[in-house]
Amino acid sequence: MKLFSYLSLGLMVVVLFATAGGLPVLFDKNSPAAVNVSPRYIEESHRETGSPNFVTAVLADYRGYDTLGETTVIFTAGVAAVLLLRTGRKNGDDSGVDGE
């Protein structure tokens, strides 16, 4: 099992290093992200959404569904944290916690 872990780790390293050369150079003006999406947001977001701010236009209009997901993630993380903390207190001894 340990051998399998090391093998898969090595395979992952090989794949990552092999594909890293295909990534666009940082701050490259001709990279796909800078050619397709960014000019659309910069030029058209005010006309399309009416927001005075690109960030708001992207956050609430273009990717409003994504922001709903982020909110749900925060809620889920909070519920999980509360459940974990509460379970730990109930199973442990109460006297040590309340003693302060």
Place this chain on the structure above:
Amino acid sequence: MNRRFGSVVLDTAFRYLVPFILVYAVYVLIHGEDSPGGGFQAGALFGIAIVLEHLVHGDKAFLKIPGTWAVAVAGGGALFYGLIGLFCILSGGNMLQYGMLPLMQDVVERHVLGILGIEIGVTICVMATIVAIFNALTGREDLL
């Protein structure tokens, strides 16, 4: 949590800081459409204001979301966000197409109100999540 949180200096400083944090949180929330800021940041500020109020005043705190209500309020914030998206669908638009909200005549006003609505939902969710984790850490969730 009935005893003092810090020294006299810390308690007094936090007591004076909390109203300013609240005002700043409201500013960040309302002004979030034009400037950096928005629901997540405002929620963190509201949450830290409530936590500081708890720490300084203990059980006599003015701002408090007691016990398990905090988790319910957090869910309510996320639900509010989702309901705004659903209202947009019910009034004939796409999901979260704020211009279709059945509120006012002007499309721009409806859009701004829709964005403010979802930011308020995010703020409530983040604030109540922080308070819920704080309540669970300090063992206050039994005080319903």
